[in-house]
Amino acid sequence: MKKFEAKSLEEAYELAKNEFQCSITNLEIEIDQQPRKGFLGIGKKNAIIRVFEKSSQVSSYARKNKEHSFRKKDIKIEDVSKKIQDSNKEEIQVKSYKKQELRSVPNLESKENIFDNFYEVDEKQQISQLIVKKDKDEILQEVKAGIDSLFSNTCYDIDETKVEFYDDETIYVEFTGVDSALLIGKEGYRYKALSYILFNWINEKYGLMLRLEVAEFLKNQEDSIHTYLEPAIEIIKEKGSFKTKPLDGILVHIALKRLRDEFPNKYVAVKTNIRGDRYVLVNEYRSKEQ
Template sequence: MKKFEAKSLEEAYELAKNEFNCSITNLEIEIDQQPRKGFLGFGRKSAIIRVVEKNSRRTYDRKVKEHRFRKKDIKIEDVSKKIEDSNKTTTKKTPEKQSLKEVPSVDSKEKIFDNFYDSDENKHHLSQVIVKKDQQEVLDEVKMGIDSLFSNTCYDIDDIKVEFYDEETLYVEFTGEDSALLIGKEGYRYKALSYILFNWINEKYGLMLRLEVAEFLKNQEEAIHTYLEPAIETIKQKGSFKTKPLDGILVHIALKRLRDEFPNKYVAVKTNVRGDRYVLVNEYRSKEQ
């Protein structure tokens, strides 16, 4: 079994395929570590996988089993006595057992945030352990939390607006003289802020987030809609299209725009080997497939 490390799982798979000189379908892959982009450069993790060919896995498992059985002579009498003794002790002790409820798995924060920019179909699968609250109670708690987060900053920001955009989405807006400073160069501060707020709001309340900072979201939507105008005409003529690599919020905007325009086509976010994201439109696959 060999270990491979790369920036993304796709790159790690490619390394494994080249090393073993065979198709991915002929390999058994165990993921030791999921890749993680981190927050502002901190906590970044690379993808680590362990790979073995399927034929070699059978030979390896056979050797391990043979080694385990040959390691020690086992007496059936001793085993039966231990089983009888354990049964006696369990019958004597009959404490009240606490009923265990199956807890649904909750996605990692990184995956949740990826889904924020991904498919609208995943909204119902993001946070599964949620205590439902009254809408006004949610607004009051979120408003209080965001106000406390920015209470000691030096930014001149107006009263932060928090309201429901729709039943599943919270709208948070930052305005004021210094609000544009929260965007940062190429929107890196906007991404960091949306990351923090989305993980908190989604995990606690099961809601999506629409974040507006000094009309940054509005300008991004206008820019991506302008870019998609000729693309929409191309899709109508040819039936398929792949956007250029898009970053963060642009992927989400493009995905929503194209799904609204082509509800009967397959529209999804894809990732290439380098980790760049783009939106793919295809007429040969429907959303139900």
């Protein structure tokens, strides 16, 4: 007979099983004391059991454990080493394949960056090299047919879309009608999305820029920003530099174009402050001539 003490009965049983090297079913167990958790450590008691082995013969459980330990010793180190090396090679190949997959995935831009890149008015702006040279009338017909097809199954009540050349490098598209204002959306998000879709198509296929007007949204935005910039232009002429207030969405691009047109020999660029607000900076000390 042997006594075992532990925090719980399960732990006490495990101690007895390891001591006698047999299954718990081959032992006779008497519980001398039930475990108690107590309260804040007061009155805490461990489990105490008395254990008797049912038979004196060595149990099959112990023999199996010994045989198992001998089998482990019989394993050759060379075999194990080879398996580890093979496993490492497979893991390296998998990691290499995953890295190649990740390299093949293009970098994704946020929706604001996508729109900014689309609407940026910059002399360094790249135009797609894959340009199909076509007659202007043919281009207008294809663009109008594509837009009509895009909106043919929508529920919007829109008049016939106006498509014409704004200048030699820009196509002008105008949406009018009872429901045309719905294409603008809250804070102009639908307008931005539609602009991005049409621009990517027109620029990629024809190498042209886009000027999109929806229910006079663009005109109203331009009028408001031009009114704001009138006194700013006088300040720039007097002092040589100026920084606009934070501008949202399309306003910053309208302001950028107006100020670059007004001051072609000055440094005019869009900047972002620490809060993420975007503004236009005009600086006479960094002119294009320098």
